[in-house]
Amino acid sequence: MFNLDNYQALFKEIDRDKDSIIQTLIAYSEINTGSYNLDGINTFTNRLKNDFACLQADKLETHKLSPFSTINAQHEIVENPLGSALSIQKRTKLNNTVLLSAHLDTVFSKESSFQKTQWLDPQTLNGPGVADIKGGIVIILWALKYFERLETCNSIGWEVLFNPDEEIGSPGSSSLIKEKAAKHQLGLVFEPCLENGSLVSNRKGSLNFSILCEGLAAHAGRHFNEGINAIE
Template sequence: MLRPLAVLLALHVAQPVAAQLPQAPAADRTLQRQSQARIEPFLAELGSLVAIDSGSDRPQGLDRMATHLEQRLQGLGARVERHPARPAAGDTLVARLEGRGDRGILLMVHYDTVFPDGEAGRRPFRIEAGRATGPGVADAKGGVVMILQALELLRTRNGNDHTPITVLFNPDEEIGSPGSAPLIAELARRHAVVLSFEPSPQNGVIDATKGIAFLSLAVRGRAAHAGADPASGRNAAVELAHQIVALQNLGDPARGTTVNWTVLRSGERPNVIPAEATATADLRYSDPLELERVRQQGERTISRRHIPDTTASLTLTPRRPPFPPNPATQALVLRAQAIFRELQLPLPAIAMGFGTDAGHAFQSGSSCPAVLEGLGVVGGDLHSPAEWMDLGSLPARLYLVVRLLETLPSSGCGPS
């Protein structure tokens, strides 16, 4: 793999879109050169990880990933623990690198993907026109490799003279982190800073994400023969349709709340009036108080029946808390932007509508830890066959992560 990779790099990384950092008087030029030199090993390692099918429900692929990551972290001098992430299929890896200070920095990202077995064979890792493609290349195997390569570079530059660092790789983010969320929250409380390595849609960082919940609507009616005696039935599917239309206004854009009905199910045979129907909605929110408002408004709405003798129930299930705008994160954004200015580059801070594990790390009501998201690779078309990762931004982002690890405080809370 390395020989063709070197050829591809020569063809693409040397092009104008490729990874050449601008020189700046305030920049650490040694680190610039070192970051540039790490691009070939970065892509070689990324290609080997993209070749592993590691869907959230595939224990064999997740175990292959975890074993590789465990060995890599041990090679960096870390003490590694594996924690079963039940009910998920894989293990959460927690690795500790000793350093000076009492709290340190937590680096985290997931290694599961949304893709089925065989996808890595159907769409193998490729480099073309300044981009890398393949299942999970940006979300979030690129983030996994960003952490590993930054730690490799940090050790080359500083040996063990750095802030205490903990690394968490979890196998279940794509299904809501049901097994790893408590461990993420527990570890976050012990650290001054949490850096999360989800991809960024542009060469920036993410300073806020939405919370996620599911709304489940269930309607019960009465079955009947659709041709011989339909009037004696109570059509649950039709009642469900009426209720969904009535529930369309549960969202509140001014408060950052969206509700979208996405999954509907009813009936098994075309000649039977369905007695049951269900629907699920995706709920995104920034303010946790919105959950109770949505629940109460939804209950009032479904209390009005459209087909007699039917019943309806609504259940709200929180899945992931929000990572809201906050002063501690803003201080981290300013620190990161100052580092990018060393390279004469802008670093936009972006609020995203998706949810990430930064929501589990953020501690509402506390300035500790300071959390920053989106420190992984630059990429887009996530969760689709067109998913891509940008090559040209890699050296600058490696530079950013290493400089953060070298300059963030080893005690207290957040950036000083």
């Protein structure tokens, strides 16, 4: 039976590491990783490779994603490049494995004025991606550090998957996520909880549409007969 009393020493370690954990979050937050900032995403990926190295993973892979297509105002198809996904794996050949997932990108572009963290009060840190989802990435990193110290760690394998395009609908990584998820018995996504602390177990999906309408512009009052309705 699971007994929290057996982990009191570990909880004390977590308390002692609090400042280091917070400093990690601040450093991550202040690396701009807007979905289209490929240089920033690459910088953050390299930082994560270094930080996760202490876990002595069996395999580290980067997955180059194909560009995704959009249509601009001139009705031209534009190919948009994406950053690469990052996979870190350990003991994944065991029967019991878990997928830990988060995304590298945030909604704040490199042109945004919101680039730095600040303390709103002694308990509240404000910054780009602090909650969604760089705080989740910090939890993954430090949770695995503590997990790997337990005797039971050798009975469970894990894979961490970071995708670079979640905030724009995961157009390049959705198939990779599905492929990875099918290989594991459990999947955990480290998005923030609700304001009251409740965990989110499921949610609605989303779709992006590009609708192309062609017509002929004309004055709606005087020369409407010269126009062609684009959506009729």
